[in-house]
Amino acid sequence: MRSYIGNKNNDFWLWTVVADRRIKFFEIGKRTEETFYVLEQKLPKYKQVHTDGYHIYENLRNRKKKKFGLTNWNEGLHSVIRDKLAMFRRKTKAYAKTVNSMKRALALLFIYWNFLPMDL
Template identity: 35%
Template sequence: MWTCLADGRFLFEVGSRSEGTFLRFYDEIPEAEVYYTDDFKVYDWLPFNRHVKGARGKAKTNRNEGRHSILKDKLAGLRRKTKAYSRSALMLCGSIALLTVKNNWI
């Protein structure tokens, strides 16, 4: 799953951590002055001159990581080795959307 905070909105894409899933997600991310990320290889698709990565980028991702942590805590479907959820991607998207609305992350 991919998550992003942009212009006060919480965006997400359900899928693997592959380059293909990231590229689908990348099409939904609005243009930004600066993109902050860790050193994950697929982030090389972001504009080089506006991309801060590594330790400096990771330090700026706290709010997004915090929301991702809340999602993993509240939704069993994002925890590993569990039988407490539907394997349907549609159900997972719906659950994330409901939690997003509940927490006013819109």
């Protein structure tokens, strides 16, 4: 998912993975293999992982990607991120001022989602 840091000429990508349908991971960086490998190092052992269709994710074992007409867990994650954080909405004027501010906003959302009970 693409966003901007500082201004609209400085685009960054949010890389996301949903492991075993419940634990979400992210990395922020350029759309390169180096950023993917940083994200891959964060992943624990998992049975199944959901990603979007970007070709670099093909190296992950037990990968499930979006199929025509179906939405996988990763696409649902992107929908929630766009809903909760203005800097990721499509066609928005909002953007993060720094990489750290983007990481902090995402970390709070992911902590809430990964560790707090869903009935709150």
